Amino acid sequence: MNTSEQEVIVTAEDVATPSKTKQIIKKNGLVLKKSLGQNFLIDRNILSKIVMAAELGPTKAALEIGPGIGALTQQLAKLAGRVLAVEIDQRLLPILDETLEPYPHATVVHGDILKTNLPELFQQHFEGMDGVSVVANLPYYITTPIIMKLLEEKLPLENIVVMIQKEVADRMAARPGTKDYGSLSIAVQFYCEPELVSIVPRTVFVPQPNVDSAVIRLRVRQTPPVEVADVDFFFAVVQASFVQRRKTLYNNLAARFFTKENKPELEALLHGIQIEPSRRGETLSMEEFARLSTALRAHGCK
Numbered sequence: 001m002n003t004s005e006q007e008v009i010v011t012a013e014d015v016a017t018p019s020k021t022k023q024i025i026k027k028n029g030l031v032l033k034k035s036l037g038q039n040f041l042i043d044r045n046i047l048s049k050i051v052m053a054a055e056l057g058p059t060k061a062a063l064e065i066g067p068g069i070g071a072l073t074q075q076l077a078k079l080a081g082r083v084l085a086v087e088i089d090q091r092l093l094p095i096l097d098e099t100l101e102p103y104p105h106a107t108v109v110h111g112d113i114l115k116t117n118l119p120e121l122f123q124q125h126f127e128g129m130d131g132v133s134v135v136a137n138l139p140y141y142i143t144t145p146i147i148m149k150l151l152e153e154k155l156p157l158e159n160i161v162v163m164i165q166k167e168v169a170d171r172m173a174a175r176p177g178t179k180d181y182g183s184l185s186i187a188v189q190f191y192c193e194p195e196l197v198s199i200v201p202r203t204v205f206v207p208q209p210n211v212d213s214a215v216i217r218l219r220v221r222q223t224p225p226v227e228v229a230d231v232d233f234f235f236a237v238v239q240a241s242f243v244q245r246r247k248t249l250y251n252n253l254a255a256r257f258f259t260k261e262n263k264p265e266l267e268a269l270l271h272g273i274q275i276e277p278s279r280r281g282e283t284l285s286m287e288e289f290a291r292l293s294t295a296l297r298a299h300g301c302k
């Protein structure tokens with residue numbers, strides 16, 4: 001990606017300028033809803049960074065979550081062969097009709113992304129496409145449920161490029177032994193390779209949110225980086241290990257998987273897989289969590 005490439009994408013006629021955005025809001029008498037995370041992007045440079053990170057092209061498709069008044073949708077439509085946007089706020093649909101008028105290959109669906117049947121939508125809208133990426137400036141109040149839905153439904157995705165709260169991006173990309181590392185880091189890194197694209201100041205939104213933001217790219221993996229026989233159990237072990245961050249791994253696991261009577265077996269089990277019982281969950285690598293869940297499962301834990 002180079003600067004000139006970024007600059008040519010967004011033109012002065014597009015929605016994503018402070019004056020155009022304010023004009024559309026005023027013309028439609030729109031009162032933005034904080035409860036729906038309605039902070040609209042007005043910065044061409046950031047928009048360009050987002051769309052370039054998604055690696056789109058005429059044979060590729062993009063799913064956008066929450067198109068707002070179409071600032072990002074317009075840019076996606078310039079690059080992708082097909083764009084589908086899911087928007088919960090009905091008031092925005094006539095505005096989107098107008099802003100997306102030049103792009104007949106961009107479709108807007110009215111609905112709540114968390115209740116949307118995504119495999120069905122993919123079948124209806126993306127058949128024959130070479131790859132699909134999710135690209136969105138997410139409503140922050142539901143960032144984690146949206147990401148978990150995308151990952152757990154095992155949709156055929158290439159990239160997930162999203163603007164999110166910076167603090168959540170830090171947790172997604174965190175390495176073992178850091179304060180941000182936790183079950184979200186492991187869930188995201190099990191399914192994807194995270195990469196921070198850009199830190200984003202509050203000034204690029206109308207209205208400005210009261211948190212800092214970041215754009216993160218999650219490259220969806222073909223196969224997880226570790227082998228686990230039972231994915232649900234693997235994540236149950238991860239969750240249990242972080243229930244009380246200050247507690248040792250031994251204490252957290254004992255509370256979740258062992259009784260008072262058979263607790264001593266846990267110490268031997270941990271030594272048997274070269275994991276020191278006094279360690280904290282936050283120091284374990286994904287490979288160590290995989291080894292741990294395999295051993296606990298073989299021991300009969302559920």
Ligand SMILES: C[S@@+](CC[C@H](N)C(=O)[O-])C[C@H]1O[C@@H](n2cnc3c(N)ncnc32)[C@H](O)[C@@H]1O
Nearest residue numbers: 039040041066067068087088089112113137139
């Ligand atoms: C941060 S704004 C982004 C708007 C636009 N994409 C932009 O970048 O300017 C989030 C958008 O998500 C929509 N939204 C909120 N909750 C949603 C949900 N559950 N399903 C679909 N869209 C949702 C909001 O109405 C809003 O348009």
